[in-house]
Amino acid sequence: MKAIQTALAAALLVTTAGAAAAQDKVLVGHLADYTGATSFVGKQFGPGVSDAFKQINADGGIDGTIVDLDTVDYGYKVPEAIALYKRWVGNGMVALQGWGTADTEALISFVTRDEIPNMSGSYSAHLTDPKGTNPNTKLPAPYNFFYGPSYSDACRALVEWAKKDADAKGIENPTFIHTGDNHPYPNAPKEACAAHAEEIGLTVAPPVVVPLAPGDFKAQCLTIKNSGAQYVYMGNLGGSVVSLIKSCNTVGVEATYMGNPWAGDYQTVEAAEAQNLVFPSSTPFYGADVPGMALVKKILENGDGQVGERPTHHYVRAVCAAYYMKEAMDWAKANGGLTGKNIRDGFYQKSDWVPEGLEGVCGPVTWTPEDHRGLMSVTINSGSFVDGKAEITQLDVIELPRRADWLGQ
DSSP states (O other): OHHHHHHHHHHHHHHHHHHHHHHTEEEEEEEEOSSSTTHHHHHHHHHHHHHHHHHHHHTTTBTTBEEEEEEEEOTTOHHHHHHHHHHHHHTTOOEEEOOOHHHHHHTHHHHHHHTOOEEOSOOOGGGGOTTOOSTTOSSOOTTEEOSSOOHHHHHHHHHHHHHHHHHHHTOSSOEEEEEEOSSHHHHTTHHHHHHHHHHTTOEEOOOEEOOSSOOOOHHHHHHHHHHTOSEEEEOOOHHHHHHHHHHHHHTTOOOEEEEOTTSOSHHHHHHHTOSSEEEEESSOOTTOSSTTHHHHHHHHHHSOOSSTTSOOHHHHHHHHHHHHHHHHHHHHHHTTOSOHHHHHHHTTSOSSBOOTTOTTTSOOBOOBTTBOOOOOEEEEEEEEEETTEEEEEEEEEEEOOOOGGGTTO
């Protein structure tokens, strides 16, 4: 009898130890684009996420629980993203670090059903209305988050700046034009931004379709030139933006180019040899004299070395995305456990929130169960190619109102 009791106790011990071991590691899926159409910035943002979680684990993980971050290059292909998501859910994924707009929007119903919070690299405004409060919201997105202003809000801030710039220069009838591929990512802010441009007194020219892949865009540039637009919004990124600026310089377009959150950085300015490329940002640039940059430098130093010694601000923004999720996971573990729903609720526990150790780098953000627009402040920058290098200066900081009719749009 004693032998049986001993065996049962040993079995119980093994089972308990196994359960504890299972709790010591949690799976977070990570969609990265290192080879696809957005790899120009994906090669910066993806390593920012993975290096950040490497540091989080080195510092003790989620109160002792290690984050098993499974980073996969899905080549910016929606079917691959969906297949990976299903595989990860089958393996017990509790949260997702997502990427592109098309795949993020395709996964809204999946993450809602499975209660998997998705901190994406897509800033589509469609993702900001968790309850479908706005009657124009296509699909409520209660498990979607991103760090930064939405594409729509970033573009609204750009046209606010453009209006002030036009007034200062005495430009009569300032005209705005949207360019970008016919794709969910560049299309995301098109209608909302045009509506706000008209609202504040800009003339809006018909949009021009520009492929996301690099090419010869002289024909599109002639259309832009004939429109008379002084302010050209670029919904694409990387090689496409470089091609557009160079093609338009060839045909004599005289306009100010304004990029979306992915279309402006020192690499793009240098590749395009751009002058006065205006673009938004939601963090300081790497090396800035702010307290939290010490942690960013530590993350880079201890990381996998994929971005060299001078990362772009996309890398810094990815660090913020990882650490906001980390602190939501901290709250979840202390309040019922590391489930997707608890992690989602962890994003709601603070307001004007900056992750510990990243002061001056991230935020401050506020997410609520009714409103997933975390950040409404947009820094406007100008980048120019001078003596072989990019020189970037801050032009303005636009504080946007949290208008109800903009939620989800």
